[in-house]
Amino acid sequence: MSKLFSPVSLRGLTLRNRTVVAPMCQYSAQDGFANDWHFVHLGRFALGGFGLVMLEATGVVPEGRISYADLGLWKDEQIAPLARIVDFLHGQGAAAGIQLAHAGRKASTPLPWRNGFDETEAEKTALHFESWTPVAPSAEIHAENKNFTTPTALDKAGIRNVIDAFVAAAIRAEKAGFDTIEIHAAHGYLLNQFLSPLANKRTDDYGGSRENRMRLVLEVTEAVRAVWPAHKPLLVRLSASDWHPEGWQIEDSVVLARELKARGVDAIDTSSGGFEGAAIPLGAGYQVPFAEAIREGADIPTMAVGLLGDAAEAEAIIESGRADFIALARGALDDPNWPVHARHELGVTDYDLWPKQTNRVRERDRSLGLRAFTR
Template sequence: MSQLFSPLTLRDLTLRNRTVVSPMCQYSAKGGLANDWHLVHLGRFALGGFGLVIVEATGVTPEGRISYGDLGLWDDAQIAPLRHIVDFLHDEGTAAGIQLGHAGRKASTPIAWRSGFDETEQEKIDAGYEHWIPVAPSAIPHTDRHPSDFQTPTELDLEGIVRITKAFVDATGRADEAGFDVVEIHGAHGYLISQFLSPLANKRTDRYGGSRDNRMRFALEVAEAVRAVWPAEKPLFMRISATDGSPGGWSVEDSVVLAGELKQLGVDVIDCSSGGFDGYGLKPANLYQVPLAKAVREAGVATMAVGLISDPADAEAIVANGDADLVALARTALEDPNWPLHAHHALDGGGDAYKLWPKQARNRIRDRDKVLGLRGA
């Protein structure tokens, strides 16, 4: 069997394979509540054979959402719709994860497919439109190039930092109640935790700013607090921007140090992405972020590689070569929700590969392939 389709055990959770659906914002919630779109969107990946499906960045507070259309987990009423999705994923043999985050100064931004805040009054009512002033480590906007999209945030005081840390804790408890197997803390892409880490966004002069140790403090406090309430048998992930990819920003060397600290606090997997600030200099290309996962893995912690991974042979090599322990797909999964099914046939072939198909389709696909002489059926 290929390494990509071998099981992976993290604490008491065993994933059926190493393929993961990366969190992808859908901007389709109202009041932070999951709905039928989220069920069908995420459920298709379970039918497609992924080992772990991670729900999109989910706000731990209302003002922590990237947009008013994001999911939330700041209220008990948001648990049941997510539990419905978790139950479906479990029924199809897929583990369920959720990414908990706070957007910081990149909150209250327009829905991705709109031209700014161009909603009609009726659309605002229908979609649950909201707009608010974001908070951040420092009162510095994300960029001056799009002032209508990114506001100048309010600088968090110490009480605000404590409040947001508690919000992560409370949302984690709700994630457990909803039945999730994995919580991933969002510490990447220039959102709040990433803003604290990066000297590009963090200009504080108190114990949360200045030195690298101080800038890491918020990330480590959140991780420690979440780990304390997340059941010991369940794995905890954190997504980081392994590098800002911008001059004067957070570096891979910084991430190796952070990963070592996170491991000591009980974080099981570091999800290695990049960027999130103006001046991003990495050129997107096939497998361009895999070296980041490999570098961070040298800190002795399991990693997940993500970013323009599409070829099954490449995904297999990532795991087989020890560059990462998991392979996450985003746009590739959107383009082909059955990617693991197809990749399993390509890498392993033969009759056993059909076992990953849902039972409702398994024999029909095999019979079709036999008639057509496909895939060694």
Template sequence: MSQLFSPATLRGLHLRNRAVVAPMCQYSAKDGFANDWHLVHLGRFAIGGFGLVILEAAGVTPEARISYADLGLWQDEHIAPLSRIVDFLHSQGAAAGIQLAHAGRKASTPVTWHDELIKTDAGKIEAGYEQWTPVGPSAVAHNADPAFTTPTALDQAGIDGVIQAFVAAAIRAEKAGFDTVEIHAAHGYLLNQFLSPLANSRTDQYGGSRENRMRLPLQVVEAVRAVWPADKPLLVRISVSDNRPDGWQPEDSVVLSQELKARGVDAVHCSSGGFDGGVINSVANYQVPFSKTVRDGAGIPTIAVGLISTPEEAEAILADGAGDFVALARGALDDPNWAVHARLALDGANYDLWPDPTKRVESMDRSLKRHSFAK
């Protein structure tokens, strides 16, 4: 059996394979509520054989959303529609995760395909349009684009509120039946903003030294781990590098990941970037070296991501020790059945991941003697 399709265990969670769907914002919610779009969008990945499907960033408060059309988990009423999705993912053999997020100064941004709709009051109501002043570590906007508003710098009461919002969202995620939660500390959002000197110019205990800049993310992790069930894994997604010489660096991420591990984090999802001016060459597997750096340096399981497309690439990542799991986002959008196709490519004519209602594919493939990965 290939490594990609070998089972894996994180605490009490048993995964059928190591293929993961990374969180992808759909900007299709209203007032934070999941709907039929989310069910169908996510359900097809479970049908397609992935081991773990992680739902998109869910705002832990209304103002934590990237846009007014993001998912939310700030009120109990959000639980039931999310639970419906979790139940379906489970029915198809996939584990369910959700990303708990706060966008910080990158919040309250537009949904571009609603530009015409929200020109009228009726259209704003239909879209669920809202606009607000975001918060951040410092009163500095992400960049000069008018889509980004200058944030209000969080005071201690605001910081305490952020921590408690993550805790409350984690408790709701447990009630919804999720197998894991992923704390979003990447891509230039709030926790990443505190980590990076590019966004954090504070002079108190949350700014200045690396130790101080790590304080809030680590406090969030400690607080969430304290309420998240001991038999369920906790994930954290980080930007391993800001991709700027004056920003957060891979060696900083190794130190951070060591601290995350010490606080009960079970795997680090390794991405990069999120700040204005960051430069990286986005080619196949371009972020995989970040995963290997963190895995080797911190001794913690990692999820590798970054334009991974073929089964052979995914298998090589695992075989080379560059990651323990392989995540797809755009590749999964392009082919929701990527995992079942990859199983054929790596392990021969093996159709065990296909759900029973789709098993006719096997007879078609055998008739056509087609057992290679769909190009």
């Protein structure tokens, strides 16, 4: 039996398999509200057999969005359209998760398919365009000449507001029916900015030593765990390494993961990078060693992510104990039915993971001698 496609539990949540759709920004919201694009985009992954479908980075405050077109969960009115998505995912057998995020100094950036802020006045009105001055641990720009803005350094009151915003968003996520939430502390966004000496130049209790730089992530985690139901798992996404000699390293992530586990975190979504000057050796499974190191060093379940998609390799990663979950982002966009396809590749002959409405696939395979009907 495939271990990748065996059920697995975190606290009171049982997933039908260990495949996950990683959070992917769609830059398609207005005023933070989910719409039909998000419903269809996410729903197809549940139809495709994924065990857990994670919603994109969702701003806990308006100024915490990467762009003006990101999802948000800073007001109660944003709950209902998210609940509609959650209900559909549940109806198709998938669990629903949401990534709560604050972009920090990487906020208020253009949509990736535009040429900077080139919206016409008519488009700005239609798209609910906004721009603003971001906040960060220190008043240092992320990168020059790349559509980033020099941020304002957060004071202690601003830091308290960030913590409170994560808590309020977690409460709203529970009202929307999500099975899990993921605190985004990766990819050079606000919590990662506090962790990394590349961005954090503070000299108070939130800067300097590794212990101080970890303080905000741990305070957010404690506060969220306190309001998130005890039977529901809490995830954290980390950039395990900045891929920069002067930045955050895998050894730091192991220490942080231990502290997160002690505060009630159930799994680490293990990514990497996010700052200028990184030297990232891209390739299939290039982040798996980080998931393995954190899993072993902190004794906590991990999620492998990043250029994965080969079914046999994914099975081997799980079977060998290098990670506990396989997450796809771009691979899921390319093939929203990856789990049902991969399951057949791994030798499972039934069609139980396919939705009932797709029985015609089985009949096609019978007619052509494919998959379970190979002659």
